[in-house]
Amino acid sequence: MIRSEVLKEIAPILRGQLVICNIGIPSQELHAIDDQPTNFYMLGTMGLASSIGLGLALVQKKPVIVIDGDGSILTNLGTLPTIGNNVAENYILMIIDNGSYGSTGDQPTYTGKKTDLAGMARAAGCDNVVEVQDVDTGKALTEALASGKQTVMVVKCDSGNAKMPVITMDPVTIRDRFMGAVKA
Amino acid sequence: MSIDKKITEDLVAANIGFVTTVPCKQLAGVIDEVDKHPDIFHIPSNKEDEGMGLCAGAWMGGTRPMIIMQNTAIGVTINTLATLIQYYRMPLPMLISYRGELREPVACQVEMAVHTKALLDEMKIPTYHFHKQADADELPMILDYTFMCNKPVAILTDANFWGGYGDQ
Numbered sequence: 001m002i003r004s005e006v007l008k009e010i011a012p013i014l015r016g017q018l019v020i021c022n023i024g025i026p027s028q029e030l031h032a033i034d035d036q037p038t039n040f041y042m043l044g045t046m047g048l049a050s051s052i053g054l055g056l057a058l059v060q061k062k063p064v065i066v067i068d069g070d071g072s073i074l075t076n077l078g079t080l081p082t083i084g085n086n087v088a089e090n091y092i093l094m095i096i097d098n099g100s101y102g103s104t105g106d107q108p109t110y111t112g113k114k115t116d117l118a119g120m121a122r123a124a125g126c127d128n129v130v131e132v133q134d135v136d137t138g139k140a141l142t143e144a145l146a147s148g149k150q151t152v153m154v155v156k157c158d159s160g161n162a163k164m165p166v167i168t169m170d171p172v173t174i175r176d177r178f179m180g181a182v183k184a
Numbered sequence: 185m186s187i188d189k190k191i192t193e194d195l196v197a198a199n200i201g202f203v204t205t206v207p208c209k210q211l212a213g214v215i216d217e218v219d220k221h222p223d224i225f226h227i228p229s230n231k232e233d234e235g236m237g238l239c240a241g242a243w244m245g246g247t248r249p250m251i252i253m254q255n256t257a258i259g260v261t262i263n264t265l266a267t268l269i270q271y272y273r274m275p276l277p278m279l280i281s282y283r284g285e286l287r288e289p290v291a292c293q294v295e296m297a298v299h300t301k302a303l304l305d306e307m308k309i310p311t312y313h314f315h316k317q318a319d320a321d322e323l324p325m326i327l328d329y330t331f332m333c334n335k336p337v338a339i340l341t342d343a344n345f346w347g348g349y350g351d352q
Contacts, residue, residue, distance in 0.1 A: 020241070040244070044267030048237030051229075052268075055241025055249070058225060059202060078230025082238075086227055175272040179244050 001134035003096045004029045004162035006155060007067075010138050013145070014039075018182060020053040020066045024103030026096065028164040030067065037177040041167055047076035050083065050093050057088035060182060063145060064090055070097040070111040077120070083152070084125025092144045093152045094137075100159040118154045126152045134158070187317055187346075188213035191279070194320075196223050198327035200250045200277070202242035204228065204235035208254040208281040210346040215252060232257035233264040236276065243274055248331060252279045255300045255340065256293075265307055269336045276336040277327055282313070287343040304338050311338040314345045 001009075003026060011034040019039045021027045027041040042049055050073065053066035073079070073095050083093060099112025111117050118131040128149050132140040134157035144151040167174075185193070191214050195203065202225050205215045219226045225247075229235035232253045239249035257280070269276050283290070284297025304311045310333075312326055313319075323339070330337040343349060 042268075044271060045233075045237070045264050048233065048240075048264065048268060051234045051237025052241040052244075055202070055227075055238035055243075056245040057241070058227070058238075059242045059245035059247040076231075076234055076237075078234050079237075082227065082229060082234065171272045175244065175274070179246075182245055 002158050002160035002162070003098055003102065004033070004164070006096060006134050006137050006157055008033050010141055013138055013141050014065065017145075018056065018062050018064045020049050020056065020064065022049045022068050022072050025161045025164065026067055026069060026102070028167055029162055031167050032164040037181040040178045041169075041174055043167065043171055047072045050079045051076065053093065054079070054083055054086065054088060054091060056182070057091035058086060061090060062182065063092065064088075065092045065094060065141070068093060068095045069102065070095060070099060070117060071101040071109045073117060074109060074111070080121050080124035080126060083150070084121070084127070087127070087150050089148055089150050091150045092141070094141065095152070095154050096157060097154050098157050098159045102159065102161050106159050106161075118152070121152045121154070126150070128152065129154070131156065186213065187320060188217045191320065191323060192217040192221055192224070194323045194327065195250060196221060198324060198331070199248050200327070201225060201247045202227070202239065202249040203252060204238050204249070205252040206232050206235060206254065206257060208283065209349070210281040210283070210341070210343065211252055211254070211279075214279070218252070231260060233261050236261055236264045236269060239276055240268055240272070240274055248275070250277045250279065254281045255283055256296045258300055258303050259296060262303065262307065265309070265336055270307075273334045275331045275334045277330045278336060278338050280338055280340050281346070282340040282342040285342040285344075287348050289349055300340065309336050309338050311340065313340045313342070315342055317345060319345065
Protein backbone atom coordinates (compact mmCIF):
# COMPACT_ATOMS: atom_id res chain seq x y z
CA MET A 1 0.00 0.00 0.00
CA ILE A 2 1.08 3.59 -0.54
CA ARG A 3 0.35 6.38 1.98
CA SER A 4 -2.87 7.56 0.30
CA GLU A 5 -4.28 4.02 0.49
CA VAL A 6 -3.40 3.87 4.19
CA LEU A 7 -5.08 7.24 4.76
CA LYS A 8 -8.19 6.14 2.86
CA GLU A 9 -8.44 3.04 5.02
CA ILE A 10 -8.09 4.89 8.33
CA ALA A 11 -10.20 7.93 7.35
CA PRO A 12 -13.27 6.63 9.25
CA ILE A 13 -11.14 6.25 12.40
CA LEU A 14 -9.62 9.72 11.99
CA ARG A 15 -12.98 11.42 11.46
CA GLY A 16 -13.88 13.55 14.47
CA GLN A 17 -10.43 13.14 16.07
CA LEU A 18 -8.01 16.06 16.28
CA VAL A 19 -5.47 15.42 13.52
CA ILE A 20 -2.29 17.37 12.82
CA CYS A 21 -1.20 16.46 9.30
CA ASN A 22 2.26 16.73 7.83
CA ILE A 23 3.20 19.24 5.12
CA GLY A 24 2.86 18.57 1.40
CA ILE A 25 1.22 15.62 -0.28
CA PRO A 26 0.09 13.93 2.98
CA SER A 27 -2.07 16.96 3.81
CA GLN A 28 -3.31 17.16 0.22
CA GLU A 29 -4.28 13.49 0.35
CA LEU A 30 -6.08 13.76 3.70
CA HIS A 31 -7.83 16.94 2.56
CA ALA A 32 -9.06 15.25 -0.63
CA ILE A 33 -10.04 11.99 1.09
CA ASP A 34 -12.01 13.45 4.02
CA ASP A 35 -11.71 17.15 4.80
CA GLN A 36 -12.81 17.83 8.37
CA PRO A 37 -12.66 20.87 10.68
CA THR A 38 -10.78 18.58 13.07
CA ASN A 39 -7.90 18.36 10.57
CA PHE A 40 -5.05 20.85 10.85
CA TYR A 41 -3.16 20.91 7.57
CA MET A 42 0.42 22.07 7.53
CA LEU A 43 1.05 24.15 4.43
CA GLY A 44 4.71 24.78 5.22
CA THR A 45 7.31 24.28 7.94
CA MET A 46 8.60 20.77 7.32
CA GLY A 47 9.21 18.74 10.46
CA LEU A 48 6.99 20.39 13.03
CA ALA A 49 3.79 18.30 12.89
CA SER A 50 4.88 16.16 15.85
CA SER A 51 5.76 19.26 17.89
CA ILE A 52 2.49 21.08 17.13
CA GLY A 53 0.57 17.93 18.07
CA LEU A 54 2.48 17.52 21.33
CA GLY A 55 1.86 21.13 22.36
CA LEU A 56 -1.83 20.63 21.64
CA ALA A 57 -2.02 17.32 23.53
CA LEU A 58 -0.30 18.73 26.60
CA VAL A 59 -2.79 21.56 27.17
CA GLN A 60 -6.14 19.83 26.63
CA LYS A 61 -7.70 16.39 27.09
CA LYS A 62 -8.94 15.30 23.65
CA PRO A 63 -6.85 12.71 21.79
CA VAL A 64 -4.46 14.15 19.22
CA ILE A 65 -3.27 12.12 16.25
CA VAL A 66 -0.26 13.38 14.34
CA ILE A 67 0.23 12.07 10.82
CA ASP A 68 3.92 12.52 10.17
CA GLY A 69 6.46 11.12 7.72
CA ASP A 70 9.88 9.54 7.98
CA GLY A 71 11.51 12.48 6.20
CA SER A 72 9.82 15.02 8.46
CA ILE A 73 10.77 13.15 11.63
CA LEU A 74 14.37 12.97 10.42
CA THR A 75 14.39 16.74 9.93
CA ASN A 76 13.24 17.34 13.54
CA LEU A 77 14.77 14.42 15.43
CA GLY A 78 14.93 16.47 18.62
CA THR A 79 11.17 15.94 18.83
CA LEU A 80 11.55 12.31 19.96
CA PRO A 81 13.25 13.02 23.33
CA THR A 82 10.78 15.85 23.93
CA ILE A 83 7.87 13.46 23.32
CA GLY A 84 9.48 10.71 25.42
CA ASN A 85 10.09 13.00 28.38
CA ASN A 86 6.79 14.91 28.31
CA VAL A 87 4.22 12.15 28.34
CA ALA A 88 0.81 13.22 27.09
CA GLU A 89 -1.33 10.08 27.24
CA ASN A 90 -3.71 11.57 24.64
CA TYR A 91 -0.94 11.81 22.02
CA ILE A 92 -0.48 9.43 19.11
CA LEU A 93 2.37 10.03 16.70
CA MET A 94 1.79 8.02 13.54
CA ILE A 95 4.85 8.11 11.32
CA ILE A 96 4.04 6.93 7.81
CA ASP A 97 7.42 5.47 6.92
CA ASN A 98 7.65 4.92 3.19
CA GLY A 99 11.41 5.38 3.13
CA SER A 100 11.21 8.40 0.88
CA TYR A 101 10.68 12.14 0.60
CA GLY A 102 7.31 11.77 -1.12
CA SER A 103 6.49 15.42 -1.77
CA THR A 104 9.75 16.15 -3.55
CA GLY A 105 9.98 13.24 -5.96
CA ASP A 106 10.41 10.14 -3.80
CA GLN A 107 14.10 10.56 -3.08
CA PRO A 108 15.11 7.86 -0.57
CA THR A 109 15.45 8.68 3.13
CA TYR A 110 17.81 6.84 5.48
CA THR A 111 14.90 4.88 7.00
CA GLY A 112 14.83 2.82 3.82
CA LYS A 113 18.46 1.96 4.50
CA LYS A 114 19.96 1.32 7.94
CA THR A 115 18.02 3.75 10.16
CA ASP A 116 15.32 2.33 12.43
CA LEU A 117 12.82 5.00 13.54
CA ALA A 118 11.07 2.74 16.05
CA GLY A 119 14.43 2.00 17.67
CA MET A 120 15.26 5.69 17.73
CA ALA A 121 11.92 6.53 19.37
CA ARG A 122 12.50 3.89 22.06
CA ALA A 123 16.04 5.11 22.67
CA ALA A 124 14.68 8.66 23.01
CA GLY A 125 12.46 7.57 25.89
CA CYS A 126 9.13 6.87 24.18
CA ASP A 127 7.51 4.00 26.09
CA ASN A 128 4.89 2.66 23.68
CA VAL A 129 6.37 2.27 20.23
CA VAL A 130 4.81 -0.07 17.69
CA GLU A 131 5.97 -0.85 14.19
CA VAL A 132 3.17 -2.02 11.93
CA GLN A 133 2.72 -2.94 8.31
CA ASP A 134 0.45 -0.76 6.18
CA VAL A 135 -2.42 -3.29 6.15
CA ASP A 136 -2.53 -3.32 9.97
CA THR A 137 -2.64 0.47 10.44
CA GLY A 138 -6.36 0.73 11.23
CA LYS A 139 -6.20 -1.99 13.86
CA ALA A 140 -3.08 -0.50 15.48
CA LEU A 141 -4.55 3.02 15.50
CA THR A 142 -7.80 1.80 17.07
CA GLU A 143 -5.78 -0.02 19.74
CA ALA A 144 -3.65 3.05 20.40
CA LEU A 145 -6.76 5.22 20.84
CA ALA A 146 -8.34 2.65 23.16
CA SER A 147 -5.18 2.26 25.23
CA GLY A 148 -5.21 5.86 26.49
CA LYS A 149 -1.43 5.74 26.37
CA GLN A 150 0.99 7.94 24.50
CA THR A 151 1.91 5.89 21.45
CA VAL A 152 4.38 6.19 18.62
CA MET A 153 3.36 4.16 15.55
CA VAL A 154 5.80 3.55 12.73
CA VAL A 155 3.75 2.45 9.72
CA LYS A 156 5.81 0.76 7.04
CA CYS A 157 4.36 1.25 3.58
CA ASP A 158 5.39 1.63 -0.05
CA SER A 159 6.74 4.80 -1.56
CA GLY A 160 4.42 6.74 -3.86
CA ASN A 161 1.85 9.52 -4.01
CA ALA A 162 -1.73 9.89 -5.19
CA LYS A 163 -2.39 12.84 -7.48
CA MET A 164 -4.39 15.30 -5.36
CA PRO A 165 -5.11 19.01 -5.72
CA VAL A 166 -3.13 21.59 -3.76
CA ILE A 167 -4.96 22.92 -0.68
CA THR A 168 -6.16 26.44 -1.46
CA MET A 169 -7.93 27.07 1.85
CA ASP A 170 -6.55 30.12 3.65
CA PRO A 171 -4.24 29.16 6.57
CA VAL A 172 -6.15 31.37 9.00
CA THR A 173 -9.37 29.58 8.00
CA ILE A 174 -7.74 26.18 8.56
CA ARG A 175 -6.49 27.30 11.95
CA ASP A 176 -9.68 29.05 13.00
CA ARG A 177 -12.01 26.17 12.22
CA PHE A 178 -9.53 23.76 13.85
CA MET A 179 -9.52 25.85 17.05
CA GLY A 180 -13.32 25.80 16.96
CA ALA A 181 -13.21 21.99 16.73
CA VAL A 182 -10.76 21.79 19.64
CA LYS A 183 -13.13 23.84 21.80
CA ALA A 184 -16.33 22.06 20.69
CA MET B 185 11.95 40.99 43.75
CA SER B 186 14.60 39.69 41.35
CA ILE B 187 14.22 40.52 37.67
CA ASP B 188 13.84 36.79 36.94
CA LYS B 189 10.92 36.51 39.35
CA LYS B 190 9.38 39.78 38.13
CA ILE B 191 9.42 38.57 34.50
CA THR B 192 7.92 35.24 35.51
CA GLU B 193 5.15 36.94 37.50
CA ASP B 194 4.38 39.13 34.48
CA LEU B 195 4.04 36.01 32.30
CA VAL B 196 1.60 34.45 34.76
CA ALA B 197 -0.35 37.71 35.05
CA ALA B 198 -0.71 37.68 31.24
CA ASN B 199 -2.19 34.14 31.46
CA ILE B 200 0.81 32.53 29.82
CA GLY B 201 0.66 28.89 30.88
CA PHE B 202 3.04 27.13 28.48
CA VAL B 203 6.67 28.14 28.13
CA THR B 204 9.34 26.45 26.07
CA THR B 205 13.00 27.28 26.49
CA VAL B 206 16.35 26.76 24.87
CA PRO B 207 18.92 27.89 27.41
CA CYS B 208 21.39 30.76 27.42
CA LYS B 209 23.65 31.67 30.33
CA GLN B 210 21.88 35.02 30.70
CA LEU B 211 18.47 33.33 30.79
CA ALA B 212 19.36 30.72 33.41
CA GLY B 213 17.66 32.59 36.26
CA VAL B 214 14.39 33.24 34.45
CA ILE B 215 14.29 29.66 33.13
CA ASP B 216 14.70 28.47 36.71
CA GLU B 217 11.81 30.66 37.90
CA VAL B 218 9.59 29.54 35.01
CA ASP B 219 10.38 25.91 35.78
CA LYS B 220 9.43 26.34 39.45
CA HIS B 221 6.19 28.24 38.89
CA PRO B 222 3.12 26.05 39.48
CA ASP B 223 0.98 27.94 36.93
CA ILE B 224 3.39 27.41 34.04
CA PHE B 225 4.00 24.19 32.12
CA HIS B 226 7.69 24.40 31.26
CA ILE B 227 8.87 22.25 28.37
CA PRO B 228 12.49 22.50 27.30
CA SER B 229 12.95 22.06 23.55
CA ASN B 230 16.00 20.85 21.71
CA LYS B 231 15.86 23.46 18.98
CA GLU B 232 13.95 26.70 18.73
CA ASP B 233 11.90 25.76 15.65
CA GLU B 234 10.70 22.69 17.53
CA GLY B 235 9.79 25.01 20.40
CA MET B 236 7.74 27.22 18.10
CA GLY B 237 5.84 24.15 16.92
CA LEU B 238 5.05 23.27 20.53
CA CYS B 239 3.87 26.83 21.15
CA ALA B 240 1.64 26.77 18.05
CA GLY B 241 -0.04 23.59 19.31
CA ALA B 242 -0.48 24.93 22.84
CA TRP B 243 -2.08 28.11 21.54
CA MET B 244 -4.50 26.21 19.32
CA GLY B 245 -5.35 24.17 22.39
CA GLY B 246 -6.34 27.29 24.29
CA THR B 247 -3.23 28.04 26.36
CA ARG B 248 -1.10 31.14 25.85
CA PRO B 249 2.48 30.17 25.00
CA MET B 250 5.89 31.82 25.10
CA ILE B 251 9.36 30.93 23.88
CA ILE B 252 12.56 31.91 25.69
CA MET B 253 15.71 31.62 23.57
CA GLN B 254 18.93 33.25 22.43
CA ASN B 255 19.17 35.62 19.46
CA THR B 256 21.16 33.03 17.49
CA ALA B 257 17.77 31.28 17.22
CA ILE B 258 16.51 33.94 14.85
CA GLY B 259 18.82 32.34 12.31
CA VAL B 260 17.29 28.95 13.05
CA THR B 261 13.63 29.95 12.98
CA ILE B 262 13.08 32.30 10.01
CA ASN B 263 11.15 29.68 8.05
CA THR B 264 9.04 28.67 11.05
CA LEU B 265 8.22 32.29 11.84
CA ALA B 266 7.18 32.97 8.23
CA THR B 267 5.32 29.77 7.34
CA LEU B 268 3.80 28.77 10.69
CA ILE B 269 3.55 31.61 13.19
CA GLN B 270 2.94 34.46 10.74
CA TYR B 271 1.16 32.52 7.97
CA TYR B 272 -1.45 31.07 10.35
CA ARG B 273 -1.49 34.34 12.31
CA MET B 274 -0.52 33.10 15.76
CA PRO B 275 0.67 35.12 18.75
CA LEU B 276 4.13 34.29 20.09
CA PRO B 277 6.02 36.39 22.59
CA MET B 278 9.75 35.67 22.27
CA LEU B 279 11.96 36.59 25.22
CA ILE B 280 15.40 36.67 23.64
CA SER B 281 18.82 37.05 25.20
CA TYR B 282 20.66 39.47 22.94
CA ARG B 283 24.15 38.04 22.89
CA GLY B 284 26.96 39.83 21.11
CA GLU B 285 26.12 43.28 22.47
CA LEU B 286 28.09 45.49 24.91
CA ARG B 287 30.01 43.47 27.57
CA GLU B 288 29.98 40.33 25.38
CA PRO B 289 33.09 38.22 26.03
CA VAL B 290 32.65 35.78 23.11
CA ALA B 291 33.52 37.28 19.73
CA CYS B 292 31.51 34.81 17.66
CA GLN B 293 28.28 36.00 19.36
CA VAL B 294 28.73 39.36 17.65
CA GLU B 295 28.39 37.69 14.26
CA MET B 296 24.67 36.99 14.85
CA ALA B 297 24.13 40.13 16.93
CA VAL B 298 24.82 42.31 13.90
CA HIS B 299 22.09 40.51 11.96
CA THR B 300 19.51 40.19 14.73
CA LYS B 301 17.62 43.47 14.40
CA ALA B 302 17.93 43.50 10.62
CA LEU B 303 16.37 40.03 10.38
CA LEU B 304 13.56 40.93 12.79
CA ASP B 305 12.94 44.12 10.80
CA GLU B 306 12.92 42.20 7.50
CA MET B 307 10.35 39.80 9.02
CA LYS B 308 8.24 42.78 10.18
CA ILE B 309 8.35 41.42 13.73
CA PRO B 310 7.59 44.06 16.37
CA THR B 311 10.79 44.31 18.41
CA TYR B 312 11.50 45.75 21.85
CA HIS B 313 15.00 46.09 23.32
CA PHE B 314 15.50 45.95 27.10
CA HIS B 315 18.80 47.66 27.97
CA LYS B 316 18.10 48.61 31.58
CA GLN B 317 16.00 46.76 34.13
CA ALA B 318 13.44 49.57 34.24
CA ASP B 319 12.69 48.78 30.57
CA ALA B 320 11.03 45.58 31.77
CA ASP B 321 8.19 47.67 33.21
CA GLU B 322 6.77 47.55 29.66
CA LEU B 323 6.67 43.75 29.58
CA PRO B 324 2.98 43.43 30.61
CA MET B 325 2.01 45.87 27.84
CA ILE B 326 4.14 44.01 25.29
CA LEU B 327 2.48 40.71 26.23
CA ASP B 328 -1.01 42.24 25.93
CA TYR B 329 -0.02 43.68 22.56
CA THR B 330 1.23 40.30 21.32
CA PHE B 331 -2.03 38.50 22.11
CA MET B 332 -4.05 41.44 20.80
CA CYS B 333 -2.47 41.38 17.33
CA ASN B 334 -1.67 37.62 16.95
CA LYS B 335 1.89 38.17 15.83
CA PRO B 336 5.31 37.00 16.92
CA VAL B 337 6.89 39.76 19.01
CA ALA B 338 10.57 39.93 19.98
CA ILE B 339 11.86 41.19 23.32
CA LEU B 340 15.64 41.54 23.11
CA THR B 341 17.41 41.59 26.46
CA ASP B 342 21.09 42.49 26.41
CA ALA B 343 23.95 41.95 28.86
CA ASN B 344 23.47 45.31 30.55
CA PHE B 345 19.87 44.34 31.24
CA TRP B 346 20.96 41.10 32.90
CA GLY B 347 23.89 42.72 34.72
CA GLY B 348 26.78 41.48 32.63
CA TYR B 349 28.48 38.12 32.55
CA GLY B 350 29.77 37.88 36.11
CA ASP B 351 33.44 36.98 36.23
CA GLN B 352 33.92 36.82 32.46
